[in-house]
Amino acid sequence: MRAVDLIQKKRRGGELSGDEIRHFVAGCVDGSIRDYQTAAWLMAICCQGMTFAETVELTRAMAESGASADPGELAAWAVDKHSTGGVGDKTTLVVAPLVAAAGVPVAKMSGRGLGFSGGTLDKLESIPGLRVDLSAAEFQRVLATAGLVISGQTAGLAPADAKLYALRDVTATVDCLPLIASSIMSKKIAGGARRMVLDVKVGSGAFMKTLDEAAALAQTMVAMGEHLDRQVVAVVSDMSQPLGRAVGNALEVQEALDTLRGDGPPDLWELSLTLGSYLLALAGVVSEPAAARSRLTALRDSGAALERFAAMVAAQRGDRRVVDEPALLPRAALVDSVASPHTGYVATIDAEVVGRAVAELGAGRAKKGDPIDHTVGVVLHARVGDRLAAGEPLLTIHARAADDWHRARDRLLSAYMWSETPAPQPPLVHRVLGA
Secondary structure: OOHHHHHHHHHOOOOOOHHHHHHHHHHHHHOOOOHHHHHHHHHHHHHHOOOHHHHHHHHHHHHOOOEOOOHHHHOOOOEEEEEOOOOOOOOHHHHHHHHHHOOOOEEEEOOOOEOOEOOHHHHHOOOOOOOOOOOHHHHHHHHHHHOEEEEOOOOOEOHHHHHHHHHHHOOOOOOOHHHHHHHHHHHHHHHOOOEEEEEEEEOOOOOOOOHHHHHHHHHHHHHHHHHOOOEEEEEEEEOOOOOOOEEOHHHHHHHHHHHHOOOOOHHHHHHHHHHHHHHHHHOOOOOOHHHHHHHHHHHHHHOHHHHHHHHHHHHOOOOOHHHHOHHHOOOOOEEEEEEOOOOEEEEEEOHHHHHHHHHHHHHOOOOOOOOOOOOOEEEEOOOOOOEEOOOOEEEEEEEOOHHHHHHHHHHHHOOEEEEOOOOOOOOOEEEEEOO
8 A cells, every 4th residue: 555545545535444544554653654645644634534434443543553551450440531622721630630539540641732732741741850751661650659640652652643643733634523533532542541531622722613513523532432442421611711820831730739729710620620520430439420529629628639649740750849849840031911901801812812822932832843841821810701900910921031922912912802891701511421
């Protein structure tokens, strides 16, 4: 089989066989198929789509492109949580230690930032020394030690997804349902968890802009889970404005730590509580999600969840002191606030505009392999529905230099729309599938 023939077949709307998909994925991993050919194939998929059968085969091929963690060795009831990506979405850093503190092993494979959406691995690497490039053996060791592991797709675990993930980020092929679904599910299969909760984002700061698109992606992944013998719950949550207040890698780590201490933004805590409750229900710890909320809250209040986070940081060679001393996180050279230009109510905050502004500050990548700046970002002081007087602090920008700060200020101010009357808060959770 030649790569060019498979690209042409998909470009013309043909359905690829399982053998053809496995051949292409293997070539991506071993280098016999070049990046420019893979990029063309991804664009053809983005334009023509994939059938459900193709999407399942792509997921299998990506999951089997390297070693797989053995769920029997990890834990028979390990669970996982994944987000389709959003702006300010640091729920993994809150949910995973909460659930692990409840005695349920959390085996998670995560990704890096895509486009305007931040990545869990980039956020974790804000912690000095912390490693996310774990081998299969290290992945199992950390899980056994801390009851919680968050790793990336190394050469051993789902390497095909790592390759395709990075190329999608720089070829405008991120917002494609079969590519999103196969990326997420392949990591879940390779990571070994058989029970998972998927946080499917919808809104301006998500790759799925409409509720219909998000529901279709959620339903596809729930169906794939059934097909691949996994229990899947998909929560469709709102991303029409950034989640929480902090957007940027080190800033989001600090906000997650604040939330685990009980001092975080209410929306971040509420969504983390919802996702964590479904994970405990899937693990059989509680009979239904509603019964888990008080238990998770108690684990936060007792400090057990924060201690679990610290154990994971230490097991992955990070500086454990960061958990108690967030000032050890890297800091931007220039930190300054922006005043509200209006008196009135915040009507909307375009999350995508905020995400792109933070990426341009240096928190995101313009091309594959670009380094990122963990220190930069923004902290929002008002949310949709809040009232401000002109001159009150609207947001605080963390930048490397004055020119960066001024460009970000102009872009960020354009994300806001104002109203003279109170604006309704969008619902945090739109629907739940597969429960």
